[in-house]
Amino acid sequence: MSDAADRDQAPTAPESIGVLTSGGDAPGMNAAVRAVVRSALKAGITPYVIHEGYRGMVEGGAAIERATSVTVGGILQRGGTVIGTARSDDFRTREGRRRAARHLVERGIDALVVVGGDGSLTGANLFRQEWAGLLAELHDAGDLDADTVQRHPVLKLAGIVGSIDNDMFGTDMTVGADTALHRITEAIDAIHSTASSHQRSFVVEVMGRNCGYLALMAGLATGANWIFIPEHPPETDDWRELLQRTVTAGREVGRRQNLVIVAEGAQDRHGEPITADEVRRVLAEGLGEDTRTTILGHVQRGGAPSAFDRNLATQCGYHAVRELIAADAEDEPRLIGIRRNRIVASSLMEAVHRTQAVAERIAERDYDGAMALRGESFAESFETLKTLVRASPSRELNGTRSLRIALIHGGGPAPGMNTAVRAAVRTAMDGGHQVLAVHGGFPGLRDGRIEELDWMSVSGWVSHGGAEFGTSRRVPGPAELGDIAANLADHVVDAIVMIGGFDGYVAANVLHAARHEHPAFDIPIVCLPLTISNDLPGTELTVGADTALNSIVGNVDKIKQSAVASKRVFIVEVMGKDSGYLAMSTGLATGAERIYTPEEGIDLDGLRDDVRQLTDDIRGGQRLGLIIRGEHADRVFTTSFLWRLFSKEGGEDFDVRQAILGHLQQGGDPSPFDRIYATRFAARAIGYLVDQAERGGGASAMAGLVSGKVAFTPLARFEELLDPDGARRPASQVWSSLRPIADTMQ
Numbered sequence: 001m002s003d004a005a006d007r008d009q010a011p012t013a014p015e016s017i018g019v020l021t022s023g024g025d026a027p028g029m030n031a032a033v034r035a036v037v038r039s040a041l042k043a044g045i046t047p048y049v050i051h052e053g054y055r056g057m058v059e060g061g062a063a064i065e066r067a068t069s070v071t072v073g074g075i076l077q078r079g080g081t082v083i084g085t086a087r088s089d090d091f092r093t094r095e096g097r098r099r100a101a102r103h104l105v106e107r108g109i110d111a112l113v114v115v116g117g118d119g120s121l122t123g124a125n126l127f128r129q130e131w132a133g134l135l136a137e138l139h140d141a142g143d144l145d146a147d148t149v150q151r152h153p154v155l156k157l158a159g160i161v162g163s164i165d166n167d168m169f170g171t172d173m174t175v176g177a178d179t180a181l182h183r184i185t186e187a188i189d190a191i192h193s194t195a196s197s198h199q200r201s202f203v204v205e206v207m208g209r210n211c212g213y214l215a216l217m218a219g220l221a222t223g224a225n226w227i228f229i230p231e232h233p234p235e236t237d238d239w240r241e242l243l244q245r246t247v248t249a250g251r252e253v254g255r256r257q258n259l260v261i262v263a264e265g266a267q268d269r270h271g272e273p274i275t276a277d278e279v280r281r282v283l284a285e286g287l288g289e290d291t292r293t294t295i296l297g298h299v300q301r302g303g304a305p306s307a308f309d310r311n312l313a314t315q316c317g318y319h320a321v322r323e324l325i326a327a328d329a330e331d332e333p334r335l336i337g338i339r340r341n342r343i344v345a346s347s348l349m350e351a352v353h354r355t356q357a358v359a360e361r362i363a364e365r366d367y368d369g370a371m372a373l374r375g376e377s378f379a380e381s382f383e384t385l386k387t388l389v390r391a392s393p394s395r396e397l398n399g400t401r402s403l404r405i406a407l408i409h410g411g412g413p414a415p416g417m418n419t420a421v422r423a424a425v426r427t428a429m430d431g432g433h434q435v436l437a438v439h440g441g442f443p444g445l446r447d448g449r450i451e452e453l454d455w456m457s458v459s460g461w462v463s464h465g466g467a468e469f470g471t472s473r474r475v476p477g478p479a480e481l482g483d484i485a486a487n488l489a490d491h492v493v494d495a496i497v498m499i500g501g502f503d504g505y506v507a508a509n510v511l512h513a514a515r516h517e518h519p520a521f522d523i524p525i526v527c528l529p530l531t532i533s534n535d536l537p538g539t540e541l542t543v544g545a546d547t548a549l550n551s552i553v554g555n556v557d558k559i560k561q562s563a564v565a566s567k568r569v570f571i572v573e574v575m576g577k578d579s580g581y582l583a584m585s586t587g588l589a590t591g592a593e594r595i596y597t598p599e600e601g602i603d604l605d606g607l608r609d610d611v612r613q614l615t616d617d618i619r620g621g622q623r624l625g626l627i628i629r630g631e632h633a634d635r636v637f638t639t640s641f642l643w644r645l646f647s648k649e650g651g652e653d654f655d656v657r658q659a660i661l662g663h664l665q666q667g668g669d670p671s672p673f674d675r676i677y678a679t680r681f682a683a684r685a686i687g688y689l690v691d692q693a694e695r696g697g698g699a700s701a702m703a704g705l706v707s708g709k710v711a712f713t714p715l716a717r718f719e720e721l722l723d724p725d726g727a728r729r730p731a732s733q734v735w736s737s738l739r740p741i742a743d744t745m746q
Helices: 029-042 053-059 094-105 118-140 146-151 177-198 213-222 239-252 276-287 307-326 348-363 367-374 376-388 417-430 441-447 478-490 502-513 545-562 581-590 604-619 639-650 672-695 734-745
Strands: 016-021 046-050 064-066 109-116 156-161 201-206 226-228 258-263 291-295 334-339 342-347 404-410 434-438 450-452 495-500 525-529 568-574 594-596 624-630 655-660 701-706 709-714
Touching: 016 029, 016 053, 016 307, 029 046, 029 109, 029 307, 029 734, 046 053, 053 094, 053 118, 094 109, 094 118, 109 118, 109 307, 118 146, 118 156, 118 348, 156 307, 156 348, 177 201, 177 213, 177 258, 177 307, 177 672, 201 213, 201 276, 213 226, 213 258, 213 376, 213 672, 226 239, 239 258, 239 276, 258 276, 276 291, 307 334, 307 342, 307 545, 307 581, 307 734, 334 348, 342 348, 348 367, 367 376, 376 417, 376 672, 404 417, 404 441, 404 502, 417 434, 417 495, 417 672, 434 441, 441 478, 441 502, 478 502, 495 502, 495 672, 502 525, 525 672, 545 568, 545 581, 545 624, 545 655, 545 672, 568 581, 568 639, 581 594, 581 624, 581 734, 604 624, 604 639, 624 639, 639 655, 672 701, 672 709
Parallel strands: 016 046, 016 109, 109 156, 156 334, 201 258, 201 291, 226 258, 404 434, 404 495, 495 525, 525 701, 568 624, 568 655, 594 624
Antiparallel strands: 046 064, 334 342, 434 450, 701 709
């Protein structure tokens, strides 16, 4: 998943690399530190961790610690930053920066990885610009000899954004934002329960001084009725009355709770703050609502990082070191981030300046400019939310005929199915179309188990796991196609949205291929990718995989904790069928020593080496060994076989346990990531079908995430894009580039 720093090691590779965390703490910072240290060691470079941020750099001594692989062992799953972060007034002075430069050069450090926000990165860039002058002053004062100054002429710099606000240009996600969204979503899901029980309104304040990302995405992920964000204030001055009317309308159609999310930096169009307390007062006094306020505060920063943040931080740390190794003396500092699902390196200071430009637009009340700088997906998500929060559909056909759209599940259950249904129903009905639910998958379509839905049929479904309509892995055979066609014709179905996994795609393709034989199939079909296995063509990620990954990682964290008291090897089998995505991503997020995937398989020679190496490591003092195995990694070398093999070799020196996590990976409420993308896919799918109706076409497609954007691939290419060897997975997988990173982290 990388386009960054794909260069050979240059002769100007740094002698030593320092890594520090600065500014507010963010979940995932420890994963970044660990990745920098182990990537440097793998490259033959000495790593140092700098405790307490810039303050530790200025103080020197024990605050700048030479690191080993053991130094950063066991920190991957820990929240916050174990090396600390602190403000430093001394570093703001030239004298302080001169002392910091001396402490670095004395240890041979002439390259830095800084994990922090825009302020921390700006300070690091000033330090880099002054470097040569600072060393010259130290030489003149007799603190450094000429040879030392000559050997370290420049300070190389790479930045990784650690911020829960997701407010930095140059990366689609900042380290910590996904975890913060998890905390917010968990809190609001809990609030929904009591709000529904008592028919109350709740106002929840989330962080986001100049960025409404957390408020906006939490709104999508939790079914909020209203949000306030800095980039897009209420469009009219009578927002109080409009809010009251919206809440009243919701009560009239049966809503038992109302939820309003307020970003801490929200304001009206005149720049006046809109606070959670004011919103509470508007609801309480205007409607007589029993309204409560919850300010989540620093709970948003806390806890173990999500799987996404662990893996993002790990990849960024790995590529930051590669950038520093490859950088020339004249190269500007780089920001390492993720854009369009790829790790990329961009100009650090350009990213800082463009980030600050958003705050400037907000201060100038240029809200259109602020929204434009946030990007296309931010604006699209905001428009989608405006549709979903309505108490009833607007029924604006915009010149198109009313369509009858059938929703059907296919394949195994996946978290996010109900979320996608909710978004599809409300997006379609808001456009004046009718929506039909097919119960029980394609067998239900064969048997005519079809009902029409209304706006409130899907109320509260945004957070529900499972599949309320039911699903089936059954693919219709030739004898069933006639009945399916007859039911489509009887219910006058104009289009189908298939929400599901591999078997659902196969079934949809069967209908698509039979359209010449059965005219009822000559309608557009859109397949939405929902499966935990991430094994579908036409998309780099599938909805459901993130929830499964977090479930696995949470359980593996517990398994690792249970091994603290004794030397133990755990062999954990995860789902994924023929796709190794869950195995590889789990291994990276949990710090596994070995990862076995179906794509790579398991061979005898490699297995012999793995057993010998892991056995030697544990006998040498390592307390825990973790092996992740994809369920279809090998037919012969099963999880039970590996358990017996390692048990035999371990003898009396260590215990071996196996854990087959099973169907708990498919259960649970969907993660924020899966809720957001289920919503985006569904809204875009309805737009695609409406567009086909306007054109008079019947093209079928597979929706997917391609280079970070929702795109549509012709369904007719389904078989063409599959693995040519017959495995149930795409011919190529973007995530396969994680292998060298996982090997480096061992």
